[in-house]
Amino acid sequence: MKTILIAGGTGLIGGRLQTMLKEKGYAVRLLTRTPVADDQYGWDPGLSRIDERALLGVDAVINLAGAGIADGRWTPARKKLLIDSRVQSAKLLRDAFQRTKILPATYLSASAIGYYGNSGERRMFETDPPVDQSFMVKCCAEWEEGAAEVAALGIRTVLFRIGVVLAKEGGALAEFVKPLRLGMGAYFADGKAWYSWIHRDDLCRMFIWALENTQLEGVYNAVAPEPARNKDLVKATAKAMNQPALIVPAPAFALRVALGEMSAVVLNSNLIADDKIRATGFLFHFPDLQSALEDIFKD
Numbered sequence: 001m002k003t004i005l006i007a008g009g010t011g012l013i014g015g016r017l018q019t020m021l022k023e024k025g026y027a028v029r030l031l032t033r034t035p036v037a038d039d040q041y042g043w044d045p046g047l048s049r050i051d052e053r054a055l056l057g058v059d060a061v062i063n064l065a066g067a068g069i070a071d072g073r074w075t076p077a078r079k080k081l082l083i084d085s086r087v088q089s090a091k092l093l094r095d096a097f098q099r100t101k102i103l104p105a106t107y108l109s110a111s112a113i114g115y116y117g118n119s120g121e122r123r124m125f126e127t128d129p130p131v132d133q134s135f136m137v138k139c140c141a142e143w144e145e146g147a148a149e150v151a152a153l154g155i156r157t158v159l160f161r162i163g164v165v166l167a168k169e170g171g172a173l174a175e176f177v178k179p180l181r182l183g184m185g186a187y188f189a190d191g192k193a194w195y196s197w198i199h200r201d202d203l204c205r206m207f208i209w210a211l212e213n214t215q216l217e218g219v220y221n222a223v224a225p226e227p228a229r230n231k232d233l234v235k236a237t238a239k240a241m242n243q244p245a246l247i248v249p250a251p252a253f254a255l256r257v258a259l260g261e262m263s264a265v266v267l268n269s270n271l272i273a274d275d276k277i278r279a280t281g282f283l284f285h286f287p288d289l290q291s292a293l294e295d296i297f298k299d
Contacts, residue, residue: 008065065089090146115140163223191231193269240293
């Protein structure tokens with residue numbers, strides 16, 4: 001039985017990934033600030049503290065740690081936290097690998113398609129540089145530098161630039177659902193921004209695929225094959241919910257006033273290519289929006 005250590009394992013992605021790993025026979029450990037079980041180990045990236053026993057006998061480390069991008073207005077302090085929570089977690093793990101001489105065979109890290117900036121109608125591939133120098137570009141670049149420093153130790157490293165994760169329990173979809181349940185839905189600006197999304201289960205399966213297929217290395221876009229425009233995503237969500245709703249625009253200027261710089265999260269357009277991960281043989285269970293949303297709302 002292989003042992004997987006997950007940092008940031010209690011969030012929207014990590015919680016589901018834990019379950020799917022255990023169903024496949026893996027032993028799973030968690031790094032958490034508040035360990036309460038035998039398979040949980042303490043750490044605090046901000047204070048450079050980690051219980052090194054967590055690394056003993058570990059075959060792979062999956063780092064999903066990082067403060068929520070859309071959990072609060074992007075004040076200077078919040079922006080510093082968003083970057084530090086990602087950079088410090090990778091640094092703490094890298095330093096622990098060096099100090100203990102315990103090197104896992106594999107290190108998997110999250111990143112985000114925010115790396116590319118507001119790329120509009122242009123289809124972006126892993127080799128494409130960012131189109132601007134906005135905050136999310138800076139955040140993702142520093143996030144990825146942390147993973148590169150782990151790779152420099154000789155550990156096989158795979159980094160996923162994750163799109164909009166679709167799950168009923170949280171994330172962007174949960175925010176769309178709230179007004180829809182009241183018969184209202186909102187798209188942003190003209191609704192034409194591309195949202196490169198992925199069903200949460202396909203994302204977790206992608207992490208497992210990277211664990212089990214050692215030819216994978218480097219950066220991969222974690223997005224489904226068929227991106228959707230913002231307005232179409234809202235309409236498709238209402239349809240999958242069997243919820244009649246009035247779909248109206250939320251003006252860009254109002255979003256910028258309400259959210260400040262963080263409005264980029266909903267206004268940016270990202271048409272992101274999935275060709276590289278599919279070329280490895282990975283098969284999506286939910287390649288199109290209709291099948292993904294039908295699965296999510298089937299209960």
